[in-house]
Amino acid sequence: MKTQKTLPFLILLFELFTLSGLTEVTGRFAEDCVLPCSFPPGEDEAIHWKHGTTNVHSYYFKQDQLSQQNPGYQSRTALFHEEIPKGNASLKLHSLRLNDSGSYHCYVGTKSDKTDKYVTLKIAVLPYYTMEYENKDTIRLLKCYAFHIYPEPKYYLNITWGDDNKPIQTTKMSISQDGPFFSVRSDQNITNPNSSYQCNIQNSYLNQTWTAEWKTEGSLSSEEGTMISIPCTSAEVCNDTKELIITWKKVDSASVGLEEINQRNYSLTLRDLTQSDNGEYLCNISTPHCTQITVRYLHVEKRNKDIDIWIIALTLLLLVVIILISILSFLRKWKEREFSTDEREREPLPSG
Structure with a gap:
C-alpha cells in the first residue's frame, strides 16, 4: 500500500481507419493486433504478407508455408484459416515489437482474381x-x-x-x-x-x-498518545471506483507506517500519536485518466505533564480510597460475625 503505484492511461488495443484505400492500424506495444486484408473469395488461395521486402507469412496449398519466413516473425504470426474461404486473409501479429511498425503488403491470388492491400502499422507504447x-x-x-x-x-x-x-x-x-x-x-x-x-x-x-490536481486542506491538531483520522475526498472527475488507487504518504518520508485506510471515505487513521507524526500528509487518488493530490498538515501537541501528574495522583488516591473502603467493609462484616457469635453464646440453654 505504501508505494505509490503508478497507474497507466488506458488506450485502445488498436485503432483502424481507411482513407483513400490506405488502412492504418495502431497496435499496443507487447500485445497482439490484427492487420486486415479482404479479397473476393475464390479457389486455390495463395496469400503472401510482407513488411517492406521482408517475408512475414505465406499460405498456399491449403496450409501455412513458413520456410522463407523472417526469423523475427517466427511463432508470432497467424492467419484465420476458417475465414480464408470467406475472403478473409487478415494476419494476427503477436507480441508487437517497436520494429514491427511500417507498411505491410498483403497479396492474395486465386484462380479467378488477384488482390493487393497495404496496411500501415503504428506501434503505441502504453504511457x-x-x-x-x-x-x-x-x-x-x-x-x-x-x-x-x-x-x-x-x-x-x-x-x-x-x-x-x-x-x-x-x-x-x-x-x-x-x-x-x-x-x-x-x-x-x-x-x-x-x-x-x-x-x-x-x-x-x-x-x-x-x-x-494538487490542493491543500485545513490543518489538523491532536495530542500525543491519541488517535486521529485524516480525511481525503475525491473529486467527481476521479470517481472511477473500478480502477481507483488510494495512496497515503508523509511528505518528508517514503511512506506512512502501520496506517489504517478506510476504503469507504479514504481517510487515514493514526494511533498513539507522537511528536514524530508532525508534518504534511499526502493523499493520492488516481484513476487511468486523472490524479488528485490532497495535502493536510498535522500538528501533534505535547501532552501537559502537570495534567499527567494530576491524573496519576488522582488515580493513586482513588486506589487508596477503594482499598480503605474494602478494609472497612471487611472489618464491619467481621465485627458483625463476632457480635452474632457472642449473642448465640449468651442465650440460655433450654431446660430439660
Missing part, C-alpha cells in the same frame, strides 16, 4: 503519467511526468499548468531518453499554497488527455 509534490525548506514544487513514451514526443505531447483552473505560464518541458523510450517532465512552483494547481497532458498521438 504512464504522474504528478509529484516536493516541499523543501520554503520551496514547494510540483513535478508532472510522462513516462514510457514512444515515438519521440517532441511534436505531439504537451504539458500545461493551471492555477485554480486558470492557465498560467508553463515552464519548458525537458525530454530524456532511455533506450527506445522517452520521458517528459515539467515543473511548477507553488506560489500560493491556498490555490489549487492543475497539470494537463495532451497526447495527440494516442488521442489522450490526462489531468492531475
